Amino acid sequence: MVQKLDTLEETPSQTAGPYVHIGCIPTFAGVEGVYPEDLGKRAIEDGAKGEVITITGSVFDGTGWALRDAMMESWQPDAAGKFPGQKGADPKVNGFCRFAADGETGEFTLKTVKPGKVPYREGGHQAPHIALWITARGINTGLQTRIYFEDEDNEGDPLLSRIEQQHRRDTLIAKKTGEGQYRFDIRLQGEGETVFLDL
Amino acid sequence: MTDLGTLIPRNREIHPPAYDVGYKTSVVRSPTQPLLSMESTLTEETGPMFGHSLLGPLDNNLILNYTQGRAPAVGERILVHGRVLDENNRPQKGVLVEAWQANAGGRYRHKKDGYLAPLDPNFGGCGRALTDENGYYEFLTIRPGAYPWPNRGNDWRPMHIHFSIFGTGFGQRLISQMYFEGDPLIRNCPIAATIKNRSHLDRLVAPLDMSKSRPLDHLAYKFDIVLRGRRQTMFENKMEGM
Numbered sequence: 001m002v003q004k005l006d007t008l009e010e011t012p013s014q015t016a017g018p019y020v021h022i023g024c025i026p027t028f029a030g031v032e033g034v035y036p037e038d039l040g041k042r043a044i045e046d047g048a049k050g051e052v053i054t055i056t057g058s059v060f061d062g063t064g065w066a067l068r069d070a071m072m073e074s075w076q077p078d079a080a081g082k083f084p085g086q087k088g089a090d091p092k093v094n095g096f097c098r099f100a101a102d103g104e105t106g107e108f109t110l111k112t113v114k115p116g117k118v119p120y121r122e123g124g125h126q127a128p129h130i131a132l133w134i135t136a137r138g139i140n141t142g143l144q145t146r147i148y149f150e151d152e153d154n155e156g157d158p159l160l161s162r163i164e165q166q167h168r169r170d171t172l173i174a175k176k177t178g179e180g181q182y183r184f185d186i187r188l189q190g191e192g193e194t195v196f197l198d199l
Numbered sequence: 200m201t202d203l204g205t206l207i208p209r210n211r212e213i214h215p216p217a218y219d220v221g222y223k224t225s226v227v228r229s230p231t232q233p234l235l236s237m238e239s240t241l242t243e244e245t246g247p248m249f250g251h252s253l254l255g256p257l258d259n260n261l262i263l264n265y266t267q268g269r270a271p272a273v274g275e276r277i278l279v280h281g282r283v284l285d286e287n288n289r290p291q292k293g294v295l296v297e298a299w300q301a302n303a304g305g306r307y308r309h310k311k312d313g314y315l316a317p318l319d320p321n322f323g324g325c326g327r328a329l330t331d332e333n334g335y336y337e338f339l340t341i342r343p344g345a346y347p348w349p350n351r352g353n354d355w356r357p358m359h360i361h362f363s364i365f366g367t368g369f370g371q372r373l374i375s376q377m378y379f380e381g382d383p384l385i386r387n388c389p390i391a392a393t394i395k396n397r398s399h400l401d402r403l404v405a406p407l408d409m410s411k412s413r414p415l416d417h418l419a420y421k422f423d424i425v426l427r428g429r430r431q432t433m434f435e436n437k438m439e440g441m
């Protein structure tokens with residue numbers, strides 16, 4: 001026998017299941033009175049600096065059906081590219097938000113500020129983006145992806161530039177539909193499948 | 200957001216594959232293209248942190264939190280406790296652990312759950328806790344019932360509690376389930392079986408822990424959770440020990 005490592009292995013994932021809302025956003029699920037309000041209800045508070053934007057979209061399965069049961073989380077920096085907890089970060093930006101697909105339409109909405117670009121190693125930077133984590137029944141391990149913006153300079157972003165096919169890169173870029181309005185659809189499988197991340 | 204450092208890449212071998220024909224819903228919800236792998240960035244290395252001001256006194260007591268202490272939930276009283284560690288075996292302090300589960304009859308308080316078993320008027324089914332200095336958390340709850348679900352002809356979920364865990368970085372985010380030692384339904388469950396290696400699945404099975412059980416009150420089950428770790432340099436290791 002070789003020597004033993006003293007490191008541990010990550011706990012294996014299991015699906016969040018159809019009732020993830022009870023655990024993560026109970027008030028939304030109708031389980032009222034346990035917490036004063038759901039965690040991550042707002043990405044920003046009133047007075048957050050920067051451009052307030054709304055991102056709308058759906059999560060589609062391989063048959064083209066918009067999931068009614070998806071639960072998502074987003075994480076992002078403020079308009080100056082500082083994450084909550086970092087020195088000088090905008091105290092009105094929570095950075096974290098939880099939101100769910102509508103039970104009738106399957107559409108979700110995220111209201112937040114447009115994030116700033118984030119420093120990357122050796123003086124580079126990452127283009128403005130929001131990290132997104134998607135869970136639902138039938139998703140065995142939460143899916144990581146990112147929302148970039150079509151009206152930002154995405155050239156040289158270290159992640160986007162790793163995706164060779166333009167049409168695949170485009171799956172990570174929110175389309176501008178109006179002033180402060182963006183559309184970001186996620187396709188779990190098949191034609192136009194979103195690029196999911198492992199980082 | 201104090202504990203910066205590159206995250207150790209996920210060992211995808213221990214996680215269930217996205218596509219599993221035995222778990223029918225995964226068939227149309229599984230990406231077919233490979234994941235894009237890259238070293239973590241500030242986006243994944245930072246994450247939301249929650250303080251004690253978030254928590255109410257009954258948040259980790261699922262027996263009482265739905266009625267805010269007025270009446271206890273029906274069922275077999277159990278304590279579920281354990282530690283949250285990272286892959287470097289370091290306790291994760293002050294991280295949020297959320298749990299949700301069915302009631303003693305196997306029914307969720309959710310409009311989509313139409314199982315025959317009745318709702319318990321005193322049971323909501325969710326709780327949360329922050330880990331202490333040593334990474335410990337605990338929940339007082341009732342043992343959830345097994346329940347049937349539409350998948351193959353006669354599939355039943357073993358008794359289980361769903362867990363959602365935050366680390367200090369968004370890239371550590373994890374949702375999983377805890378099973379109970381000795382439950383024979385584990386071996387028939389297509390969701391448990393999405394984990395392909397029994398030794399990996401066993402890490403989700405909490406043993407009965409008589410050392411934490413309280414006479415005439417509750418049994419206890421121990422469930423430790425490991426999150427992704429951060430790569431440490433030798434220098435950082437030394438600093439830690441100083």
Ligand SMILES: [Fe+3]
Nearest residue numbers: 017356359361
């Ligand atoms: Fe369940």
